[in-house]
Amino acid sequence: xxxxxxxxxxxxxxxxxxxxxxxxxxxxxxxxxxxxxxxxxxxxxxxxxxxxxxxxxxxxxxxxxxxxxxxxxxxxxxxxxxxxxxxxxxxxxxxxxxxxxxxxxxxxxxxxxxxxxxxxxxxxxxxxxxxxxxxxxxxxxxxxxxxxxxxxxxxxxxxxxxxxxxxxxxxxxxxxxxxxxxxxxxxxxxxxxxxxxxxxxxxxxxxxxxxxxxxxxxxxxxxxxxxxxxxxxxxxxxxxxxxxxxxxxxxxxxxxxxxxxxxxxxxxxxxxxxxxxxxxxxxxxxxxxxxxxxxxxxxxxxxxxxxxxxxxxxxxxxxxxxxxxxxxxxxxxxxxxxxxxxx
Amino acid sequence: xxxxxxxxxxxxxxxxxxxxxxxxxxxxxxxxxxxxxxxxxxxxxxxxxxxxxxxxxx
Numbered sequence: 001x002x003x004x005x006x007x008x009x010x011x012x013x014x015x016x017x018x019x020x021x022x023x024x025x026x027x028x029x030x031x032x033x034x035x036x037x038x039x040x041x042x043x044x045x046x047x048x049x050x051x052x053x054x055x056x057x058x059x060x061x062x063x064x065x066x067x068x069x070x071x072x073x074x075x076x077x078x079x080x081x082x083x084x085x086x087x088x089x090x091x092x093x094x095x096x097x098x099x100x101x102x103x104x105x106x107x108x109x110x111x112x113x114x115x116x117x118x119x120x121x122x123x124x125x126x127x128x129x130x131x132x133x134x135x136x137x138x139x140x141x142x143x144x145x146x147x148x149x150x151x152x153x154x155x156x157x158x159x160x161x162x163x164x165x166x167x168x169x170x171x172x173x174x175x176x177x178x179x180x181x182x183x184x185x186x187x188x189x190x191x192x193x194x195x196x197x198x199x200x201x202x203x204x205x206x207x208x209x210x211x212x213x214x215x216x217x218x219x220x221x222x223x224x225x226x227x228x229x230x231x232x233x234x235x236x237x238x239x240x241x242x243x244x245x246x247x248x249x250x251x252x253x254x255x256x257x258x259x260x261x262x263x264x265x266x267x268x269x270x271x272x273x274x275x276x277x278x279x280x281x282x283x284x285x286x287x288x289x290x291x292x293x294x295x296x297x298x299x300x301x302x303x304x305x306x307x308x309x310x311x312x313x314x315x316x317x318x319x320x321x322x323x324x325x326x327x328x329x330x331x332x333x334x335x336x337x338x339x340x341x342x343x
Numbered sequence: 344x345x346x347x348x349x350x351x352x353x354x355x356x357x358x359x360x361x362x363x364x365x366x367x368x369x370x371x372x373x374x375x376x377x378x379x380x381x382x383x384x385x386x387x388x389x390x391x392x393x394x395x396x397x398x399x400x401x
Contacts, residue, residue: 013379018387021380029383047394111382174383196386200393207386207393217394223385235391262379269375296381303385310389 007280009270010295017299021223022198026206028112029174029197033210036180039190040173046193046217049170050236054105055086059241059341060233061318061334063104064226065092066248067255072320074245074334075100081338086237088229091120091169093246095152098159103166108229109179110172110195110221118178121186122156125178160186170232173216195221195228223303224296230304234313241314243337248322249301250282250293262294282323286331293323305329 013020033040061083063074075097078087089097089104097104111117115134119126131149164186171183172195183190194216200207207218219236221228226247233242257263257275266278281292293301301323308315309328317324318334325331 013376016376017380018385019380020376021382021384023377024380025383113382172383195383196393197384199386199388201388201390211393217392219393220386220388220391221383223381223383225382227385228383231391265375265378269372269379295379299381299385303387306387307391311391 003276005276005279005281005292007277007298009274009277010280010293010298013278013295014299014302017223017295025112025174026197028114029195030206032112032176033173033194033214035177036173036175037214039180039184040192040214040216043171043190043192046170046191046219046232046236049106049168049191050238054168054237055239056084057342058085058239059243059337060086060088060105060237060239061337062226062229062233062242062244062247063087063089063093063097064229064244064246065090065096066226066246066250066319066322067252068248068319068321069093069096069246072245072334074318075102077334077338078102081335083338083341085341086233086239088233088237090225090229090246091117092225094120094167095156095159098163099155103163106168106170106191106232108170108225108232109175109183110225110228112172112174112176114176114178117176118182119153120156121179121182122153122158122160123178123182124157124185126150126153164188170228170236172221172228173210173214192216194218220307222307223300227300227304227307230315231307234311234315239313241316241337241341243316243318243332243334244324245318245334247304247317247319247324248291249297249304250291250323252321253281253290253292255292260294262296266294284321284323284325286325287321289321291321291323297323 086105089107091107091109094107168189170191173192174195194210196218197206211218233239267275270278279292279294283290305326316330316332316337318332318337
């Protein structure tokens with residue numbers, strides 16, 4: 001019998017997610033910023049990106065790399081409809097787009113993780129030891145192509161060699177130095193920003209300290225790269241209508257717990273007997289389907305709902321599934337959203 | 344200053360500050376929690392961009 005995913009432990013952790021994130025990432029972020037300084041000094045900024053006036057019209061589409069990216073692929077729709085607005089992609093969705101001949105207007109990377117993120121750009125240093133040390137890509141659901149890791153990596157290296165210089169990237173100063181070196185090696189057009197690490201208006205703010213040191217715009221990244229993409233589309237590019245795709249912030253009900261992104265962490269915290277309580281089942285009223293989510297994705301979901309509520313931007317979820325729904329988010333087929341765009 | 348804070352009286356019984364021993368489970372849970380956070384911070388406030396020279400977007 002399947003244990004109930006009632007979220008008992010998940011809900012109890014939500015108040016601590018901000019502190020847990022800081023405990024896990026703050027020192028890593030600051031160390032990364034320090035190591036990235038030589039690159040930061042010679043790059044452009046998010047303000048320059050804003051001034052480019054990217055994407056025709058008032059609409060943008062965010063492409064994230066959740067399970068719905070494959071189940072309800074937005075790329076063929078964007079191409080068939082000839083969408084001319086801005087397309088903002090997470091770095092994890094980049095290969096999916098490029099393989100189908102779609103070059104995003106901008107991609108975004110913010111996560112400071114030392115090893116994993118560089119893989120989305122093709123890792124020239126991928127070897128057996130790196131593969132053995134981390135089964136994240138073999139387990140995770142974002143892109144099953146990554147399960148065959150070496151072949152996928154070779155494919156991505158070739159895609160980057162072909163398209164790299166035409167790609168713009170909004171790059172968090174907190175990104176792993178490996179990512180920063182790789183992005184520059186590829187020849188991507190880099191636009192820097194400081195991800196907000198805390199409230200810059202509070203005394204002793206690390207965000208304010210970063211701003212004083214490098215003068216870069218600071219952007220609230222909403223807990224993860226998908227939130228950062230939405231923020232970039234709405235607050236930086238100033239788009240009045242933003243659609244999100246591939247943004248499930250959860251898993252289909254039949255996904256094994258082992259294939260969720262933070263399974264080992266959840267298991268370590270709760271133990272085998274209670275690990276299911278680290279997850280919560282959510283019924284999506286728009287699709288009539290059940291999904292479930294974990295503490296991190298639930299936190300991202302709450303952050304997105306809050307950011308959308310506080311924004312003037314009209315936000316549509318065109319993912320076709322997942323847990324991201326609420327009063328301030330319109331549930332819209334991507335085709336309908338594109339038909340309503342001004343360009 | 345520290346001498347003042349020591350107090351100027353004797354107690355009938357020796358008082359020992361209660362110090363909860365950190366258990367292996369406590370440390371394990373703390374480490375597990377550190378690994379469980381999000382990718383990057385989320386700042387819960389309406390001001391989403393902080394870019395003084397060009398003006399902010401609140």
